[in-house]
Amino acid sequence: MANPAQVTVPAPGRSVWDGGVSPMNASYGKLMMWFFLLSDAFTFSALLITYGLVRSAHPAYTGKVEDFVFSQQYWPIPEKVFDAVPFFHGLEAPLVFVGLMTFILIMSSVTMVLAVEAGHRMDRKAVEKWMLWTILGGITFLSCQAWEWTHFIIGTEEGSLLQDGTRIFGANLRINQYGPPDFAAFFFFITGFHGFHVFSGVLLNFLVYYNTVTGVYDRRGHYEMVEKVGLYWHFVDLVWVFVFTFFYLV
Amino acid sequence: MAHTEEIPQVKVLPPDTAKIKKLWRVAGILALVTIAEFAVAFNIPHEYKDLRIWTFILMTIVKAGYIVGEFMHLRYEVKVLFWSILIPMIFVVWMLVAFVYEGISIFEVRQ
Structure with missing residues (x-):
């Protein structure tokens, strides 16, 4: 690495973009993480925007919210679909469980940023502590999602009556008791793709934790890896904020 | 060999309390906005569809701004x-x- 005093003054006749310096003042690894996250943001945007396209191409439910029933004829009101909470069978608590999941993911983002702060101070013990909390938050979120998927797939006790008189329960890629089959397909694809990101994030967080415990970053002299994986983890949280709004609230 | 290698004496700096306090404040704001989203979801009737959607989008942008700006530190980059x-x-x-x-x-x- 060049001496910072040298890199701030480029050679005469050369621009700051001609090489040898870092014009964006960020390390190569961090910069590439930012650009990867930008491309990942495009992928998630494409999924969510396609959801918006297909949803606006379907008829919306126009009746009173209290009288809402599941039907293949119109797009469901999301809060009527996601109203179950574990251990409270039969209780109607719209969006409460999803709200809890959102809170868990935001909290794990907070513990991650505290790990990054500890890394700046070379405080190995604090990094270990906050990384463990972050990993715990990620695993809790994934467990919640596993429960939600199970509930969505199995369905409600009443199921939904089709026009030909058959009763269907739950949802898969072909049938969907909650509304048009597209709704279930988007649920599986969007939350599944996000869940896979969380899963990869937990693995990366564990790797960082392992390297912290074994002293790799102390020997390296900096904890930048915590920062880079932290960027990824915050991005996963950010995507969930958008999924929460556009899939569950709107 | 990793187990024979000496871990260099690392100088641990004391916690930056001002910075940590600020991070917790951002966390508090994110929690408050999420609670406000619930308040809107259950108090503004579904008949006001556009009002609901635009409030949700606005609050999402506020949350995204805090996460990207503060947690991901983008606000302080070049x-x-x-x-x-x-x-x-x-x-x-x-x-x-x-x-x-x-x-x-x-x-x-x-x-």
């Missing part, structure tokens, strides 16, 4: 980096507008 990330997002906004408009047209054609 301006070139800041705009390199933000400007491409204009395409996403345009894509959203175009595709939702397209969806509404498909709906009308199917009627």
Whole structure:
């Protein structure tokens, strides 16, 4: 690495973009993480925007919210679909469980940023502590999602009556008791793709934790890896904020 | 060999309490906005569809701003980096507008 005093003054006749310096003042690894996250943001945007396209191409439910029933004829009101909470069978608590999941993911983002702060101070013990909390938050979120998927797939006790008189329960890629089959397909694809990101994030967080415990970053002299994986983890949280709004609230 | 290698004496700096306090404040704001989203979801009736949607979008942008700006530290990066990330997002906004408009047209054609 060049001496910072040298890199701030480029050679005469050369621009700051001609090489040898870092014009964006960020390390190569961090910069590439930012650009990867930008491309990942495009992928998630494409999924969510396609959801918006297909949803606006379907008829919306126009009746009173209290009288809402599941039907293949119109797009469901999301809060009527996601109203179950574990251990409270039969209780109607719209969006409460999803709200809890959102809170868990935001909290794990907070513990991650505290790990990054500890890394700046070379405080190995604090990094270990906050990384463990972050990993715990990620695993809790994934467990919640596993429960939600199970509930969505199995369905409600009443199921939904089709026009030909058959009763269907739950949802898969072909049938969907909650509304048009597209709704279930988007649920599986969007939350599944996000869940896979969380899963990869937990693995990366564990790797960082392992390297912290074994002293790799102390020997390296900096904890930048915590920062880079932290960027990824915050991005996963950010995507969930958008999924929460556009899939569950709107 | 890793186990024979000496871990160098690392100088641990004391916690930056001002910075940590600020991070917790951001966490508090994120929690408050999420609670406000619930308040809107259950108190503004579904009849006011547009009002609901725009409040949700506004609050989501506020949350995203805090996460990207403070947690991901983008607010404090060099301006070139800041705009390199933000400007491409204009395409996403345009894509959203175009595709939702397209969806509404498909709906009308199917009627």
